[in-house]
């Protein structure tokens with residue numbers, strides 16, 4: 036594995052490349068052209084400029100998160116081919132700049148969904164949290180307004196104001212889309228882009244839906260082992276793989292994370308590792324919050340998750356995921372420097388211990 040950190044670019048991120056470079060073992064960043072819109076072609080010049088900036092800081096681009104998919108592709112509307120062609124052009128430009136990993140998601144309307152962005156924990160840190168009773172009371176059209184005051188003045192991925200301004204229109208677009216249609220449209224998209232992925236050796240890594248179930252009546256398909264295998268079988272190409280995100284699949288406690296990792300051997304191209312603390316697991320009252328990466332701070336056994344990745348021979352980029360807001364940092368919720376740096380150090384420690392205990396036969 037290669038330890039990395041997500042970085043939104045110097046115009047948008049409170050964290051600098053210099054700071055990232057000083058986290059032990061981090062030489063790769065996962066980044067994006069954050070000001071591009073879904074459906075837009077990424078020019079080779081802009082990709083090159085981003086790459087030069089990262090390399091000038093002594094690092095490299097380990098992958099892109101994300102190149103977002105236009106809604107026309109997800110709903111399969113008449114103009115989707117134009118947007119798919121634009122996506123192919125973007126992949127070509129990335130390939131020519133020697134970038135070989137693209138994370139994306141296929142979630143309708145909302146990306147990740149949380150009800151709080153700054154819940155105060157027992158130690159005074161603040162974290163993103165999800166409460167089912169609160170979700171059930173929210174009118175999805177007002178969701179953005181509810182959350183925007185907690186965004187610390189940042190633009191959060193998937194919750195761009197210009198997108199949220201047309202939320203009614205988006206819901207209208209998806210009204211006839213069920214899980215089957217979404218699978219069909221994903222298949223259509225993947226079949227069209229695989230040739231360019233083969234040509235430039237680009238691994239497509241679909242991010243799971245977060246949380247891993249339908250919200251507000253919108254279908255969600257990348258939620259469990261069965262569905263991921265369906266996705267990989269329907270377009271059976273090694274470049275059609277997944278981002279294994281423990282914090283997203285882990286929202287559903289029926290997902291056995293180490294087991295899922297083992298079943299996806301060879302097709303995990305990217306890993307997000309983080310922990311969640313479940314406070315209530317009763318359906319209808321479900322409540323969880325994002326914890327520190329440390330196993331003891333949350334519900335997941337992080338040792339077993341990292342061990343499963345080690346045992347399948349995972350060689351791709353890995354990154355700590357959402358961190359808590361600690362030490363009075365002001366940053367995009369989930370994306371401060373301090374707790375993610377602690378997460379990287381912790382995952383590196385687990386990895387070293389697992390690797391040495393296996394190779395030295397301890």
Ligand SMILES: [Mn+2]
Nearest residue numbers: 280283307356
């Ligand atoms: Mn993730």
